[in-house]
Amino acid sequence: MGPDFKQAVHEHLEQYRDWPDYDQFVLTYLDHDRFHILADEIEKFIPLKNATVLSSGCGTGGCMQAFLERHADRVVGLEVEENFVRLARLRFAGASFENKAQVDWYDGFDLPYEANSFDLAFSMHVLEHTKDPEKYLREIFRSLKPQGVLFLELPNRYYKMEQHSRIPYIHFFPTDCRDKIIRRLQKKPFSSLISSDTLFKINGLIDFHFQSPAELMKTLEGLSAEFSLKIETAYYHFPKKILYKPRRFPYIVGAQRKELSFRVIVRKTGP
Numbered sequence: 001m002g003p004d005f006k007q008a009v010h011e012h013l014e015q016y017r018d019w020p021d022y023d024q025f026v027l028t029y030l031d032h033d034r035f036h037i038l039a040d041e042i043e044k045f046i047p048l049k050n051a052t053v054l055s056s057g058c059g060t061g062g063c064m065q066a067f068l069e070r071h072a073d074r075v076v077g078l079e080v081e082e083n084f085v086r087l088a089r090l091r092f093a094g095a096s097f098e099n100k101a102q103v104d105w106y107d108g109f110d111l112p113y114e115a116n117s118f119d120l121a122f123s124m125h126v127l128e129h130t131k132d133p134e135k136y137l138r139e140i141f142r143s144l145k146p147q148g149v150l151f152l153e154l155p156n157r158y159y160k161m162e163q164h165s166r167i168p169y170i171h172f173f174p175t176d177c178r179d180k181i182i183r184r185l186q187k188k189p190f191s192s193l194i195s196s197d198t199l200f201k202i203n204g205l206i207d208f209h210f211q212s213p214a215e216l217m218k219t220l221e222g223l224s225a226e227f228s229l230k231i232e233t234a235y236y237h238f239p240k241k242i243l244y245k246p247r248r249f250p251y252i253v254g255a256q257r258k259e260l261s262f263r264v265i266v267r268k269t270g271p
Helices: 005-012 022-030 035-042 062-069 082-092 133-143 175-185 196-203 213-227
Strands: 052-056 074-079 101-105 118-124 144-155 229-237 241-243 261-268
Touching: 005 022, 005 082, 035 062, 035 118, 035 144, 052 062, 052 133, 062 074, 062 082, 062 101, 062 118, 074 082, 082 101, 118 133, 133 144, 133 213, 175 196, 213 229, 213 261
Parallel strands: 052 074, 052 118, 074 101, 118 144
Antiparallel strands: 144 261, 229 241, 229 261
């Protein structure tokens, strides 16, 4: 970890110092150990040793550090937030792996990399932030080498609680309707009844695109012919693991609604 990284994180989060969960909030920026659990899952499908990895939505680079500790040859982090780009670069500046870590800013649309560049693309809770999920995935697969793997995780839309704001069912509304509700909640009298923490979190939901597991699998199916894709596994995740099974109607009740996330691992089998 770079010598100036921890101080830069505290300065970045100074406005939240009075939050009751401030220390935990800071830890999400500093920690990288939790990503080793994800690396264990990834290595069931592709070795990280000597791999070239794209971390799309790398945050402050914790996942990048974990992959480099697993002997990845090179890890490229990508962010649309300039502050995260700055912090992730500071994580590696003057530290181990500095020469193997690259952090780039991009505009959220076209990945600034040539086709067939990466062995692994890692995208965790990023897809819902994109303006065009299908275009985002198309760019990911374009950048993967043949036999490359995408590790993709997003919030489970069937779960009753919206996980960024902790408000139940708000993510069930269509995007335009949800955004109108959020903008109304930001105004009085509602704003005086809602904590500043919650107002901050729900404001970040504007223009989110929450794909359900069924919608995501349909998107991947549509891209399969173009990129020769193979679904290695797809499952609802945490606290239990439940394999995805297509069904005719959405889940109204059932165990699938109790899992926080939906995870898909996809291999690009062709050029």
